[in-house]
Amino acid sequence: MTGKAVIALGAAALATGLLSAAPAMAQFAKAEDAVKYRQSSFTLMSNHMGRLAAMVKGERPFDAAAAQDSARVIDAVAKLPWEAFVPGSEKVQSGAKPELFANPADVKMLSERLNGETAKLVAAAGSLDSLRSQVGATGAACKACHDKYRNR
Template identity: 50%
Template structure:
């Protein structure tokens, strides 16, 4: 799992080095890219949420593994929101309210980093405390910038 995430992160970093118009051959590719990153992120957040809420047994090692993925993946979807990549469930407000979108994306990355620190603490209580702000950030961004 770590190798896959590391490879994906390396590819994303390489893609970020290219001009945004060169990153994706078609707007649909950008949409698929960002949706894929968000899907992977949501699956790992859901596992952490299940442990934090008691719906799944708490396993410190699994929590760390999932939090590592969330922290790394949280940096990826933003390249898929370049100008000319409108579509999918993204509202047009993303491209009109770039400052707010950027602020929420940065907050998500910071919350994901804090989640990883909490997971490494090895305490379900620390995990619970970090899940709240992350969930609030996700909700705030989706409420503002995502069509249902």
């Protein structure tokens, strides 16, 4: 399956509610699986944010189509990590601070802030100027949560 097909499948699953119908824990056989899932989502987002940042910094030539592809990946994947902060996973060694599990409403707000910014990335990727400012706003949403709830 191509990367695009995987994402289309993920988006279809989200749209039909397949990913959110059952209680979160049922999606993961073990707490370790949930940790791996959320870390994998962050790794993907970070890779594609890095590609956009390289264009913004002039380390890579600006390419609107490639930027829009990365923006779509980031926007789709940014919806995934949150269901994987399941109860019990705070006992697994990870980069999540214990405070995260005690403040679900705040974490939800910060994740929604990110989703709000990533939703604007695809349109912004059409020009280097708008990409620059939206990568900045998106990165700030990543950092706002990391400053409070990420260990490393």
